[in-house]
């Protein structure tokens with residue numbers, strides 16, 4: 001799986017909605033995955049022999065307009081979550097500078113360990129609301145799906161979760177790639 005790191009960030013400006021605002025969630029098991037509250041990593045691990053986090057890039061960059069209001073810059077981590085070598089999830093995490101300062105070592109040394117191991121390993125982080133999006137990727141995310149040989153033939157579904165730490169919040173978006181949707185919808 002060759003992915004050019006030169007394109008980081010891959011994320012796109014996406015319009016997110018609360019689940020109640022979505023008139024038709026997928027009529028399939030995908031909806032349960034989109035709305036599940038626990039660790040996605042744990043859920044993914046139960047569907048594969050080998051789970052891997054492929055880091056596409058990390059760095060302090062400017063979020064998209066409206067993506068992270070009041071944050072001019074944020075630490076952004078983009079990864080692919082791979083099951084038995086197949087990318088299932090494109091994840092984009094935004095961490096505000098104040099939170100990064102408080103947990104700098106944990107976040108900056110994460111590497112290929114899943115972020116969920118940090119977020120769900122103690123009570124420091126409180127899971128918050130979930131938002132949903134469905135969209136047709138363009139630009140870099142579309143290039144990414146092509147580069148991992150998962151051309152997009154229908155809209156992608158994703159979710160965005162907020163996690164609180166003291167009075168700070170980080171945001172994690174998880175987009176289900178075509179290979180994941182195909183298998184999940186056969187469950």
Ligand SMILES: C=C(O[C@@H]1C=C(C(=O)O)C=C[C@H]1O)C(=O)O
Nearest residue numbers: 039040041079091113114115116
């Ligand atoms: C938040 C979690 O961590 C996962 C791991 C991520 C990472 O390592 O960057 C990003 C998104 C998540 O799907 C989880 O497991 O629920």
